[in-house]
Amino acid sequence: MLERAEIVRKEYLRHDKKFPHVWCPGCGNGIVMGALLRAVNGLGLDKDEVVLASGIGCSGRMPTYIDFNTIHTTHGRALTFSTGIKLANPDLTVLTVMGDGDATAIGGNHFIHAARRNINLTAIIVNNATYGMTGGQYSPATPYGSKSTTSVYGHVEHAFNIAELAVAAGASFVARSTVYHATHLEQMITKAIQKRGFSVMEVISNCHVQHGRRNKLGGAVQMINGFKDQSVTVKKAEGMSPEELEGKITIGVLADVDKPISTEEYLRIAGEAKEKADKVTKAKEKNGIKRYEE
Amino acid sequence: MKNEERYEIRFSGSGGQGIITAAVVMADGAGGFDNKHVCQTQSYGPEARGGKSKAEVVISNSPIDYPKALSVDLLLAMNQAACDAYFFDLKPDGLLIVDGGLVQQLPTSRSVSIPFTKIAKEVIGRELVANMVALGAVGFLSGQVALGSLEQALLSRVPKGTENMNSDALHAGIEEAKKIDLDALPRSVLAEWDDEL
Amino acid sequence: MENPEKQKKVLLQGNEAIVAGALAAGCRFFAGYPITPASEISELLSVRLPELGGTFIQMEDEIASMGAVVGASLAGTKSMTATSGPGFSLIQENLGYACITETPCVIVDVMRGGPSTGLATNPSQGDVQMARWGTHGDHPIIVLAVSSVADCFSITVKAFNLSEKYRTPVILLSDEVVAHTRESVVLPEDEQIRVFDRVRPDVPPEWYKPYADNNRGVPDMASFGDGYRHHVTGLVHDEKGYPTQDPQEIDQFLRRIHSKISKGFNEIQVVKTFLMEDAEIFVIAYGSVARSALRAVRDARKAGIKAGLLQLVTLFPFPRKSVDTYLRQCRVAVVPEMNLGQMGREVSRVNQSDCRIVKHNKIDGQLITPDEILKHLTTV
Numbered sequence: 001m002l003e004r005a006e007i008v009r010k011e012y013l014r015h016d017k018k019f020p021h022v023w024c025p026g027c028g029n030g031i032v033m034g035a036l037l038r039a040v041n042g043l044g045l046d047k048d049e050v051v052l053a054s055g056i057g058c059s060g061r062m063p064t065y066i067d068f069n070t071i072h073t074t075h076g077r078a079l080t081f082s083t084g085i086k087l088a089n090p091d092l093t094v095l096t097v098m099g100d101g102d103a104t105a106i107g108g109n110h111f112i113h114a115a116r117r118n119i120n121l122t123a124i125i126v127n128n129a130t131y132g133m134t135g136g137q138y139s140p141a142t143p144y145g146s147k148s149t150t151s152v153y154g155h156v157e158h159a160f161n162i163a164e165l166a167v168a169a170g171a172s173f174v175a176r177s178t179v180y181h182a183t184h185l186e187q188m189i190t191k192a193i194q195k196r197g198f199s200v201m202e203v204i205s206n207c208h209v210q211h212g213r214r215n216k217l218g219g220a221v222q223m224i225n226g227f228k229d230q231s232v233t234v235k236k237a238e239g240m241s242p243e244e245l246e247g248k249i250t251i252g253v254l255a256d257v258d259k260p261i262s263t264e265e266y267l268r269i270a271g272e273a274k275e276k277a278d279k280v281t282k283a284k285e286k287n288g289i290k291r292y293e294e
Numbered sequence: 295m296k297n298e299e300r301y302e303i304r305f306s307g308s309g310g311q312g313i314i315t316a317a318v319v320m321a322d323g324a325g326g327f328d329n330k331h332v333c334q335t336q337s338y339g340p341e342a343r344g345g346k347s348k349a350e351v352v353i354s355n356s357p358i359d360y361p362k363a364l365s366v367d368l369l370l371a372m373n374q375a376a377c378d379a380y381f382f383d384l385k386p387d388g389l390l391i392v393d394g395g396l397v398q399q400l401p402t403s404r405s406v407s408i409p410f411t412k413i414a415k416e417v418i419g420r421e422l423v424a425n426m427v428a429l430g431a432v433g434f435l436s437g438q439v440a441l442g443s444l445e446q447a448l449l450s451r452v453p454k455g456t457e458n459m460n461s462d463a464l465h466a467g468i469e470e471a472k473k474i475d476l477d478a479l480p481r482s483v484l485a486e487w488d489d490e491l
Numbered sequence: 492m493e494n495p496e497k498q499k500k501v502l503l504q505g506n507e508a509i510v511a512g513a514l515a516a517g518c519r520f521f522a523g524y525p526i527t528p529a530s531e532i533s534e535l536l537s538v539r540l541p542e543l544g545g546t547f548i549q550m551e552d553e554i555a556s557m558g559a560v561v562g563a564s565l566a567g568t569k570s571m572t573a574t575s576g577p578g579f580s581l582i583q584e585n586l587g588y589a590c591i592t593e594t595p596c597v598i599v600d601v602m603r604g605g606p607s608t609g610l611a612t613n614p615s616q617g618d619v620q621m622a623r624w625g626t627h628g629d630h631p632i633i634v635l636a637v638s639s640v641a642d643c644f645s646i647t648v649k650a651f652n653l654s655e656k657y658r659t660p661v662i663l664l665s666d667e668v669v670a671h672t673r674e675s676v677v678l679p680e681d682e683q684i685r686v687f688d689r690v691r692p693d694v695p696p697e698w699y700k701p702y703a704d705n706n707r708g709v710p711d712m713a714s715f716g717d718g719y720r721h722h723v724t725g726l727v728h729d730e731k732g733y734p735t736q737d738p739q740e741i742d743q744f745l746r747r748i749h750s751k752i753s754k755g756f757n758e759i760q761v762v763k764t765f766l767m768e769d770a771e772i773f774v775i776a777y778g779s780v781a782r783s784a785l786r787a788v789r790d791a792r793k794a795g796i797k798a799g800l801l802q803l804v805t806l807f808p809f810p811r812k813s814v815d816t817y818l819r820q821c822r823v824a825v826v827p828e829m830n831l832g833q834m835g836r837e838v839s840r841v842n843q844s845d846c847r848i849v850k851h852n853k854i855d856g857q858l859i860t861p862d863e864i865l866k867h868l869t870t871v
Contacts, residue, residue, distance in 0.1 A: 014722075017733050048718050053562075064722060064733060069715040071565065072724035073558065074588050080555040084562025084570070087546045088520055089716050092566070110558075113551040266548075270541035277542035318502070318673060325675025326502040334502070334673040338612055360786040360861050361639075361672050361779070 008037040012047070014067045022061050026220025028179035028205030032126050033062050035182055036095070039189040051094045053082045055102035058133050058207075059126040062097050076107025079114040082121050090120070090263050093193065100127040100141035104160050108140070115169035118198045120263045124189065125162055125200065128207035136210030147214040163202040167255045172197025174255040178204040178227035181251060191253065197261045204249050301353045301438050302363040305428075306380045307372030307393075309345045312425030314338070316370075317349030319429060319447045320439065324353045327443035333361040348380060353438050368436050370428055371397055372410070386482035391431060393424065404479050406435065408470050414463060423463035430467020435476065441468060500675040505643045505665060506531035506573075508676065509599055510539060512647030513571055515684050518597070519545030520570035522559035524552055524578055527611045528667045529601040532573040553581035557598070561585055564594045565723060567714030569651060573599035576609060576618055579625070586660055587626035588725045593658035593702070593710070593748060595689055597650045602666040602778075604856045613856030614667035616778055619833040622662045623807045629745065631752045633661045633759060634807040636777040640674035646804060652687040653759060657751055658709050664806065666829070668779035668858050692719060702744065703730040708751030752808060760810035763802040764817075766792060770799025772823040772868055775814065775838055777803040780827050780859050787864035798868050806834065811841045818846040825867045827851040827859050847871070 023029045040050060050068040054060040056075035063070030069092070073081045082096045103111050103125045114121065130148060131137045138148040140160045147154060166174045173195035177185040185203060192199040206212060206223035217223050227249060234252035237245060305317045314336050325332030336349040350363045366384045371377035373396045381401045384390060392400065394407035408431055414424040426448065433444040445461060452460045503511065509532055513521075521536045523529075533549065540547040546563070550556040556572045563570040574582060579600045589596055604610025605617045618625075622634045633653055637646045647663060654661040692699050692711040701721045702710050710730075713719030726734040727741050735741060752759065765785055767773060772791075776784035781802040791798035801817050803810060818824060818838075824846050826835040835850040842848060849867055853859050 016731065047720060049716060051715050064724070067720055069720050070722045071562075071715075072722070072726065074584055074725055077554060077558040077585060080550065080558025080585075081562035081565075083548070083550075083555075084520070084522065084559035084564075085566045085715060086562075087548060087559070088563035088566035088568040088570070089714075092716050109551050110555050113555070266541070266546065270544065270546075273538075273541040274544060321673055321675070322502040325500055325673075329500050330675065332502065332673075332675045335668065336671065358674070359782050359789065361668065361674075361782055362858065364786075364861065 004038055004041070005034065007041060008034060011041070012037045012067055013065055017065060021065055023058060024209045026206070026208060027058065028128060028203070028207075028224070029059055029062060029126060031179040031182055032059070032097075032124065032185070032203050032205065033066070035186040035189055036097075036124065037066065038186045039193060042186070042190055043193060045093055049092055051082070051085055051092050052097065053078045053085070053094065054097045055099070055107060056133075057099040057102050057131065059097050059099045060102065076102050076105070077110060078102070079107065079110045079121070079123065083114065083117075083119055086119055086121055086263060087266070090267070094121050095193065096121060096123045098123065098125050099132075099139075100125060100129060100162065101131045101139035104140045104162055104165065112165070112169040115166050115171040115198050115200065117262050118170065118172055118259060120196055120261050121198055122192050122195075123198070123200045124192070125202050126205045127162055127202055128205040128211060129159070130207050130211040132207040132210045136207070136214060142211070146211070148211070149214075163200065163254050166200035166202070171200045171255060172257055172259060172261075173199035173253070174202075175200070175253045176202045176204070176249065177251050178231055178249060179206060180224045180227040181231065184251065188253070195256070197259065299354050299356055300358070300364070301368075301436065302366045303351045303353070303368045303370070303432060303436060303438070304363055304366045304380055305349045305351075305370045305432070306376035307347055308376065309338070309347045311347065311372050312422070313347040313372065314349045315451070316425040316429040316432070317351050319444065319451055320432065321351045322447035322451060323433065323439040323444035324351070327446050328440055330355060331358050333358045335362050346376060346379060348376070368432065370432050372424070372428065373397060374399065377401065389435060389476070389479075391428070391435065393428065404482060406431070406474050406479070408467075410467065413466055413470065417466050418459060418463050420459060423460055426460045426463035427467035427470070430464040430469075431471035433464075434468045434471040435474065500677055502673050502675050503640050504531060504671060504673045505637070505640050505669040506601070506671070507535060508640045508643035509573070509647050509663070509665065510535045511678060512644040513597070513651065514539060514543065515644070515681065515686070516569065516648040516651035517686055517688065518569045518571050518651060519543065520560065520563035520568040521546070521572065522548045522550050522556040522563070522570070523572050523574065524550055524556050526575045526578045528603055528670045529573045529575045529578075529599065531670070532599060553578035554584060557582040557585035557589075560596050561589050561592070561594050564589075564596045565592075565715055567717070569595070569655070571597040571599065573601065575601045575603045576605045576615075577607065579618055579621065583626040587628060587630060589660040590626065590630040590632065590748070591725055591727070592723050593712070594660070595654040595658055595712075596660050597647070597654055597663060598660060599647075599663045599665060601670045602664060604854075610856045612667065614779060614829060614858055615854070615856070616664075616666060616780065616829040616833065617854075618664065619806060619828075619830060622664055629749070631659055631749045632807060633657070633659060633752065633805070634664060635661065635761070635804055636664045636806050637669055638778050638781040638802065639669065640672060641676045642804075643669065644676070644678055648684055648686070649761070652685070655689045656687050656709070657755060657759075658689065658712060659752065664778065666778050691717070696720070700730045701732045702728060704743075704747050708747050708754055756808065756812075759805060760808060760813065761804040762810050762813045763804060765800040765802070767799035767801060767817060769797055770817070771797040771821055772825070772871065773799040773801055773817055773821045774825045774827065774864060774868070775801050775803065775834070776827055777806060777834065780829060783859050783861045784827060784864050786861035787868060790861060790865050791868040794869060796868055803834070809837050809841070814838060815841055815843070818842050819844045821846055823847045823849060823871045825849045825851060825864060825871070827853070827864050829853050829859060
């Protein structure tokens, strides 16, 4: 692991960018970034052919530090940019990192439509149950009853189950892991990248500075250890009742289905359309303008 | 102010009567095939069927500035409501053509009444192509488009498989229009004054 | 002079001509969302782009459309979206992103009556100031307006060329009248069309600075996947593309992206003049209204009035120099608009002569007629 960490540090971090990064000590984002880079390294992807996109928030800063083609987009919109990039150059491997508020509040519509569309993209959602960068307001993943800077009396709304939302919206691959399970996380991200179609990787992460402190969940170590205690595998969860699953984190692969990928389907219909158009053009006498007529 | 270089046609009726299609084919015949300058516009509401429908074609030998009709040379009214609504700016010596079966009250004696819808139904067998019967009459009576061009434009724009039906409708309209003697129509008194001035 | 015997006219709608112009300029990516009166552009491109090896996608909304357009352009493809007022409001967020990241792209706004859902099937010119100032913060932008089907072709090509040359989004303002008017036009042959492509870097990747100043003020642009791995961000950034808080770097960057446009004023600011040589009274108009204005000017000439027309093709950066020249020449300027004076205020702003400015504003969803303008020309 240490050897690989060294490779990751040397090969994948941007050394012309002035560190340190913006993340607080103990933040789960670093663990996600490490797992992501090890996964890319393990898959032997060429850095020139990888795009890392992000939205706004703490996770949004991740691309800044990594030596891929990187883009830090607007809040919630990362998947829309990724869609454009992938369609314009389908040879690129496009990874999108978002936070829970980023992906499922302001970007919720883009998220479900990306899943429905099934473009060959990988979305990694770092779910720390809060808006950390703006000071700890409640997000769509903040649990009922939790305290945040905008729910000081306790949160009266209910949280999204992000991975299940992705399943329902039609994602080809959905997995969940936590920042405690660094190796599992790397494996899951690897599978998500390998999967052809839209894949979603939800990573339960800690924001001890905002969410943890206000809800007496302890520091980084306690929170991350908590994820270990709360987690159950998909297999184990199958035999548990909804009551027993209350407060648990189900980790592993939640969906893995094969269906036509819209990027590839598009290339197919485009090829057919081109063939048909070429025939028509040849048939018509040399009249370059005719083709604009409807 | 006279706009002698322009010839303006207004097609009117209700949504679903193919008013805009008729105007587009007219514009394509005169512009695309006869190489004249044409401008075709329409006004429409949010509904696809029903409601008033209006489309205009301006034809000129020089580039057209204002794209809509200024004073209409030929008004086609496919129902009474359209006739009432769009007659107001027909030139004094302009020509009104109406669907004789659907327009009973004529605002002027200088008008041509042909039962387009009835012809479409009885001769072609489809009421749907009344617009093309009317277009045939408009094409012939306006004298603004070569009838061959009009037919070519029609064939290039109607859905595949309906070419014969539409072209038959066009010819039925042309034939019916040939029976009309325009010179026999009364001229506007106003227009005579206009010429003297 | 064109030879009408040789050049075949085709009957095209304004929206169709925009498609033809975009394709001729090399546009190969379109993302959009259905909206009246711009939908024909989407529909036609959904047919044409696949045939040409390009990409068409209908997104979940206009925010997403604009995100996809910027993404595709960063991946090296000339890209475009088309919308109308309500959608134009939504694209503003990522339009700002295109400005700060200097990403070329073209946004067509077919103006309809507003505010809000407004008048979906009626023309308007109500989005003019929004096109200039719609996205937040000081930002450079180029706004062009079309008035005919022929314009829809040639100005769309121009929009792409300026966008590529200056690495900036270009907004093309059409309106419901131009969009749906069919006219017989002669389109230029492909070889007659001048197409400008963005300048790509040729330095070794380790030397590449994606936002460094040069004599044009427009940095060379690498695409994702070209081997020039770099960072793109909506944060104010240094010349390598990394976020900066350094006041000097911030100031330098923001001034550069503005000055690159002002350096190109001569090329960017396009106007057309009709009968202006000896004009004593003139009309300043753009879009479909310019055609009513031309008719009015011709009619006024027939009545012995020395009238002329200054048609603005470029609305922003406001062609101050041309407007100023004629304000000094004439005693009255009539500014007819299908809004409550959005360009009229620009004219007033730059007026330093004794020229009287008469605004004619119409907001009933109908095109201004020649007679309405003529009335001003004959009475003032």
